[in-house]
Amino acid sequence: MPQTIADAIAQVRARIGSACREAGRPAGAVMLLAVSKTQPAAAVAAAADAGQRAFGENYVQEMVDKAHALAGRGLEWHFIGPLQSNKTRPVAETADWVHSVERLKIAGRLSAQRPAGRPPLNVLVQVNVSGEASKSGCAPDTALELARAVARLPGLRLRGLMCIPEPSDDAAVLAARFGTLTRLQAALQAEGYAVDTLSMGMSADLEAAVAAGSTMVRVGTAVFGARTYPQTEAPQEGSTP
Template sequence: MSMIQKNVQNIRQKIITIALRCGRDPNKITLLAVSKKKTIKDIKQAVDAGQLCFAENYIQEGVEKIKLLSNLSLIWHFIGSLQSNKSRFVAKYFDWCHTVNSVSLANRLNFQRSSMSNKLNVLIQINISNEVQKSGISLDELPFLAEAINVLPFLALRGVMAIPPLYKSYDAKLLAHRKIAEVFQQLTHMYPSVDTLSLGMSNDMDAAIIAGSTMVRVGTAIFGRRV
């Protein structure tokens, strides 16, 4: 068994342990393997361990991998910042987009997805602490954008995504995650299609799952450090 296969198994076990510890169903939490800068061989090793959901940050790299692995039934998520001139590639090749942050981008994706038989699953990216270096909308913009996406026929509004700040204290980390989870819960009451909170990475998975994340994005802990 390869190191990547072992890592996938270990992360899955960790998700189960954390979920059970806080009274959650582990089956309601999806492991998303962040495969940016990783090889086809690396991805195939993760697939051998039963991993089917992968995330890419860069359009060109992601599209190449999707084409090369099209014979496998994988689900592809785009999690990088999306420039409107590249949106057609996300609409054409990916199953999910985690980084929708404006009505104009949503409209473009909707138009570019119109020839496909299935909807593009979208998450609204929230910039929870209004950090300048991070993209995403502020919390007060969320109701307006959610409403706008919900009426678009070729997009499925599935929830929200966030990258909280790197707090040193665990309590501060948990508080930030809970704030996002609260907003997500409010959306689930308004829109039946909303079921996904993409929150938590290798370094904050514990706090994210306890807060209520339904999808954790893990790269380093599966594939090792990027060179």
């Protein structure tokens, strides 16, 4: 077991590198997003000291607080949780990326609320590739229409797609779920959209995701260790990175 956050990050990066080699992909093809939800700012600072720059958060106020506490360190904040309409403004003002756009209304609010002085907000359309009622995300057969509409909004930059498949030890199931996202990306690229990001893969299944073409893996427990959830903020089923 790793003794420090720096050791854990090194081990995860080694896993990503090994997965890339196994899949015949170049080194550096897959970015590590360290999921820091429920972790204290001190843990994020330790990861930053180890060279980690991108961090994922599920809870709006927690992301805002950490971004303020760690301002000036050049960190990149990714909002990856379900987003309600009444909480879009602080996300639009603080985040660099949003992975969980599943409705045009949410995208429209992010667009309208993105400060004029900030670069466009990088956004991903979340797709419910497993069809689970407990999961957020649009249906695969509506993803292209939503992505096209999002791409037209000012203040946003459509970067690609995100998914959270059901937990499975079946390699064929994971390949099929991740393959849905890969095919949707290819369809958008064929239409001329510059979608370069597939956010898929977590602590337990990052190797399968890399094999399927992931460009960003969301890893929390393998970096920071087990997390404790407040009783009022249970995680989305199957969503622990």
